[in-house]
Amino acid sequence: MGIAIDTFFLNPHHEGTLQTRIQRMVAQGILSGRFRPGEKLPSSRALAAHLGVSRMTVTLAYTELVADAYLTARGRSGYYVGDDVPQPSGHVQVARADSVDWDAALRPPPPQVPRVERPRDWRSYRYPFIYGQTDPTLFDHSNWRLCAVQALGARDFEAMTADLYDRDDPKLVDFIARQSLPRRGILAAPDEILVTMGAQNALWLAAQVLLGPGGRAVIEDPSYPPLRDILRLGGASILPVGVDASGLRVDGLPKAGVVFTTPSHHCPTSATMPLERRRALLALAAERDMLVVEDDYEFEMSFLGPPAPALKSLDRDGRVIHVGSFSKSLFPGLRLGYLVGSKPFIAAARALRSTTFRHPPGHIQRTAAHFLELGHYHALLNRMSRAYRKRRAVMEAAIAAHGLEVAGRGSFGGSSLWMRAPGIDTHDLAARLRARSVLIEPGSPFFADPARGRDTYRLAYSSIPEDRIADGIALIAEEVRRMPGRPAS
Incomplete structure (x- = not known):
């Protein structure tokens, strides 16, 4: 895939020769993650015309970037971002001055309240008791x-x-x-x-x-x-x-x-x-x-x-x-x-x-x-209902076997159970469980006063396979027993 030529521009604030500035422009694009390994750069002729410089200047810049392993040259095909360039560790960072007082400018300011957080890669966890997500094995x-x-x-x-x-x-x-x-x-x-x-x-x-x-x-x-x-x-x-x-x-x-x-x-x-x-x-x-x-x-x-x-x-x-x-x-x-x-x-x-x-x-x-x-749609609902019925039965049996406390369950079904762990901060519990590939949802973000819900959490069975539920509940129970502050039984 080629990198669009319109994404190349010379920063007028950068110092140095045109060749140096072109080298810096390309290197920064690679290091920021905008240009990715294997992507093709514009030809020296096209980039020179776009930037308004001589073709020789661009060619010399490309040659230096090849020598520094930022680029590779492939015969008559052109120049490509190297496969071994350093990978960015996070989002692309754009260097600019921002002098706006956003706390004063935003009206009203965005609410600073607890939210139900889940990792973006939650599907990679083995025991995701995550609410409201689609199970690809059930969807039509x-x-x-x-x-x-x-x-x-x-x-x-x-x-x-x-x-x-x-x-x-x-x-x-x-x-x-x-x-x-x-x-x-x-x-x-x-x-x-x-x-x-x-x-x-x-x-x-x-x-x-x-x-x-x-x-x-x-x-x-x-x-x-x-x-x-x-x-x-x-x-x-x-x-x-x-x-x-x-x-x-x-x-x-x-x-x-x-x-x-x-x-x-x-x-x-x-x-x-x-x-x-x-x-x-x-x-x-x-x-x-x-x-x-x-x-x-x-x-x-x-x-x-x-x-x-x-x-x-x-x-x-x-x-x-x-x-x-x-x-x-x-x-x-x-x-x-x-x-x-x-x-x-x-x-x-x-x-x-x-x-x-x-x-x-x-x-x-x-x-x-x-x-x-x-x-x-109705066929999908019937398939989901059958699967949820089985998963819920497995979950309730495992919860009962391990002595965990259910605080609320839907009378006609649903896709989750509301749980309580007396004396335990479920945010800490969730952090411990995440290290063991188990995801639960701490309950405090649901309360007007988050302190009231620190011992609650939600377990959903919509996104976890039936055959993993019992093992996941066993890990939750194990961590609950290990948690400091748990009342003596």
Whole structure:
């Protein structure tokens, strides 16, 4: 592969002869990682014309770089970056002066809150109890590829290429209205549905439309960490409310403009809100004229029993905003979700969306629409449910055998268990386990006060093969027993 000639320029601030400056330019490109081993450099004639210097100057510079082992010359083929040049240890560093006071310039400053971190190379770990990632052994690669090719065809040319302005793919909206939502007991017209870039984008749109600076928002504690970031950046007042085995506590709920909740599968404890509490929440919301944003993720993974009715299906006066997503059930990189609400709310959210990115990419929407419409989606859900059922059974048996403590489990399924290790800082536990190729997720980032969650952690079974679960749990139990601060048994 050749290096584009447009990436070469002589820095006017560098001193020395033209030959020296060209040598420095190429050497810096190699040492920074911009030019990689085996890549071909422009010919001396072409680079000389591009830089406005003589061809002899470039040739002499190349010759010196060959002598210093930065380049190799291959007969009549030209000059190439050498195979044995030093490799950069990190990201490309650009030397420049930056005199901007970014702490003052960024308004509002980015939130400094704990996040759920995982290594980029998490797939290389033998025991990745990592939540929300796709298992390549379960995903239907071939049919997704066929649907993507179909979406590239002439028949779908308009859906793929057109600027829809503030509209969405009608085939995708039709599937959501006729298939996805009725499974949750929800009936909605097309103008009551908005396609989003995943559930997180849907939550951002809802928060922006429903809450201004100083608006009061109830959130669960613990809760989905990005939601706190979204509300904080929007200037809302955040009112954390604790959860129990039945989800968000409704008794004593403070008055607010909006209540954000994950009733079907609480994040992160997996608690499911029973029907009586759902009705109590809606009654209280009506009494106090509050709106409710329902994040209904993971209801598809109902392999232990049918999920409870969606809050939106119980809504009789239009105060529930429903958030759905295909990112967990298909794959997280898809970033495709949806909002369901009353027409005025969806119109306002659509107008706000159009000022940022108009609509999710047409090709992605149409590919997903074909995948859903042709039945591949339901087949995938069935395959995932069978696999998750087996993995969960193996995990629960191993946890029981080793005496680990489960703090929360989804009543209808899901893809994770919420754990507690009394007296142990699970950040330290996670660091010890990482050295043994085991990944867990410490629980403190989910809490408004991270100190409250230091002894909690999440174990997901969506991304780890069934035959590795028991050995991974055994390693976790072994490290828990070794940890200082563990209560005596």
